[in-house]
Amino acid sequence: MWLYRNILLFIVLLNLNSCGFQLRESAKLPESMQETYIETNNNRSIFFHRLKKELAFKDIEIAKSRTDASAILKIFEDETGRRVLSVSARNIATEYEIFYRIVFGLEEYGKISITPRELVLTRSYTFNEELVLGKSQEEEMLSEALADDLVRMVLNQLSSN
Numbered sequence: 001m002w003l004y005r006n007i008l009l010f011i012v013l014l015n016l017n018s019c020g021f022q023l024r025e026s027a028k029l030p031e032s033m034q035e036t037y038i039e040t041n042n043n044r045s046i047f048f049h050r051l052k053k054e055l056a057f058k059d060i061e062i063a064k065s066r067t068d069a070s071a072i073l074k075i076f077e078d079e080t081g082r083r084v085l086s087v088s089a090r091n092i093a094t095e096y097e098i099f100y101r102i103v104f105g106l107e108e109y110g111k112i113s114i115t116p117r118e119l120v121l122t123r124s125y126t127f128n129e130e131l132v133l134g135k136s137q138e139e140e141m142l143s144e145a146l147a148d149d150l151v152r153m154v155l156n157q158l159s160s161n
Contacts, residue, residue: 028159029058029060029158029159030071030158030159032108032109033070033073033108033158034060034061035063035069035071036055036060036062036063036069036073037063037064037065037066037068037069037072037073038055038062038072038075039066039074039075040074040075040078041075041078042075042078046080046144046147047075047078047100047147048075048078050147050151051075054151054155058155070108070109071106071108071109072107073105073106073158074104074105074107075102075103075104076103076104076105076116077101077102078102079101079102080098080099080100080146080147081098081099082096082098082099083096085124094126095125095126096124096127096139097122097124098123098124098125098143099120099121099146100120100121100122100143100146100147100150101118101120101121102118102150102154103116103117104116104119104154105117106158106161113161114157114161117157119150119153119154121146121150123142123145123146125139125142
């Protein structure tokens with residue numbers, strides 16, 4: 001019995017290896033970003049804090065000033081909000097869309113390496129006026145999830161340059 005299981009496991013591993021399957025590695029940031037200054041006009045946003053945390057996790061030193069940094073990650077715009085998607089017959093909102101939008105760029109050693117790029121993510125959720133407290137918590141959780149996704153997207157774009 002164990003022989004068949006081991007043979008089957010070997011065949012599966014051989015097929016995975018031969019098709020080019022590889023585990024996804026975390027984004028490797030450029031060497032120039034070892035000391036990075038984050039320039040933003042909103043240093044209290046969810047995105048900013050999640051980005052700082054993720055860069056620190058990747059052993060990137062966050063510089064206190066532009067002059068101390070080898071790279072400047074510029075966050076030109078950082079905004080979140082919601083829009084009404086649908087209303088009931090009584091003209092009460094029943095579905096909302098949350099969006100998170102950022103525009104970022106990168107300057108390495110005084111030269112622009114990534115021109116400003118816009119990233120926008122959206123999620124929708126239904127709204128029930130009887131569950132207002134729960135829905136506000138859901139909206140907050142969705143905003144945080146969007147910010148996390150945007151951080152991953154930015155880091156992937158930084159690593160591919």
